Amino acid sequence: MKFRLAILSAGVAVFLAALPALAHHSFAAEFDVSKPITLKGKFVRMDWVNPHSHILLDVTDADGKVVTWSFEALPPNVLFRQGWRKDALKPGEEIEVEGFQAKDGSANAWTRSVKTAEGRRLFAGSPDALPPGAPPAPKEDK
């Protein structure tokens, strides 16, 4: 019985994994709190979509290769209430994004904050969205 249940669960999990609905996931399912990351790059675009927003950033590595990173962030309603606006970042602007890298080592990360070219810092994650043990958020620049 336990075995059959396990098979059933596995089947359901495989099926669910194929659904876009699962794009709304917990932090722990995709990102690693022990892999904090800070990257500088050229802001490409921001997708203000539910369930999570995405900030796309062109990062040039040591060999001069450009990799487009996707930084996931909270949904548009939360970002708006935190003071973000659609034109907060300009395409081509040099920004610095700080967050946690994906568990699978891909060019994906969870956003904690963004520092704009002019030095403003935009916060993109509420403390509640992070698992226990996460390092403290960077201090707001005065």
Next chain:
Amino acid sequence: MRFVASLVTALVVVGAAPQMASAQAAYQAPRTADGTPDLQGIWQVRNTSAAFDLEDHSGALGIPPGRSVIVDPADGKIPYRPEALAKRQENFKNRKAADTLNKCYMPGVPRITYLDFPFQIFQTPKYTLITYEYIHIYRTIFTNGSKHIDGLDFWLGDPRGYWDGDSLVVDVTDFNDQTWFDAAGDYHSDKLHVVERYTRTGPDTLQYEATIEDPAVFTRAWKISLPLYRHTERNFRLLEYECQAYADEAAKGSH
């Protein structure tokens, strides 16, 4: 005799047409307690082909043929910029995958109005609320003089309304660039600006007009106009249409 009869019929028809037009113009919508035209009720489009293609189009499997609902420009065609027309043709070719409606995303404005689903209008002195059967969409149209939100997009835009004689006029901005006007690939950018006009033309008819501007895609503003009809069936009410649930069922192959 037969000739005389048809002549009489023809005369009656010719005589009746202008009378109907003037009767429509002269129709006075009933008023709500605060004195605004009463648009409340459950309405639905009867022209089911507009949602497939706003322009003249032939029928196809599952698609009723239809005449253009574009009243301006007079040729009934959307005034695309040349490069945007090419993008529209590409959209048409890829329409099954590229139309976000097929992913159960929200349909945008004005498309939500002529999807073949009923919607209900409620009025208060400060706002008019429209609730749609299609995926539980609602739109709160503030009529209290408030301004558009700045810096945030909405799938259905940010609507702000005012009363103009017998019409509710709704100014809609703050759209994203993810929705289409129909299933034929007619699209817009996030610079879209829509002005809707709802006007009662009779006890059970409501004329819907939308003027559409988007300098990134069109060479000029254009306008659609189509009537909506009141549901008068006994016990009629909005029910649920759960697009995502149906899509999930279909993906499982059990639908």
